[in-house]
Amino acid sequence: MNQLGKSVMIFGLAALGWSLPATAQAAEAKPKPAVEPGRVQVQHVEVRLSQVGPVVLLKVRSKAIPIFVDAIVAESIQAALTGQKPPRPLTHDLMRSVLEGFDGKVSQVVVTLKDRVFYAALTVVVRGTTKVFDSRSSDAIALAIHFKAPIIVGQDLLDSSGIELEEEKPERPETRT
Secondary structure (H helix, E strand, O other): OOHHHHHHHHHHHHHOOOOOOOOOOOOOOOOOOOOOOOEEEOOEEEEEEEOOEEEEEEEEOOEEEEEEOOHHHHHHHHHHHHOOOOOOOOHHHHHHHHHHHOOEEEEEEEEEEEOOEEEEEEEEEEOOEEEEEEEEHHHHHHHHHHHOOOEEEEHHHHHHHOEEOOOOOOOOOOOOO
């Protein structure tokens, strides 16, 4: 990266409230417990097309929390889930590259619901400094998948907004008598 690019990136990170250590590497952030009490980790993420548009399903056990997203975010999440790379980087690909360029990563995402709107707390670690950012849930989910970071929801959110999933029954071959 040229000097101008580095300056722009450092300015951008500084605008977000980060200062980068000039010399020695900062100590690694202390790991937090995997999931706080009253919260659960999403076990599987799936993108589907519904009658009203793309929907991301956050699956935990036999329930899924549906979050409706725009087509571009759905494409980004699906690409991250399948390991495909779009011909040109999407916004989430760019953010991943920027974070990785500064030895950063998304360490976790916590999805919440307030007044029928999903929000997310996006936790980012750059050179040992941890910051939490308010985010659209869809953007945070996309970044979590890119970084293989856990997605966390409250048990109360799962209970109130989660839909029961039908058990997938194995297809039985037809028999003729």
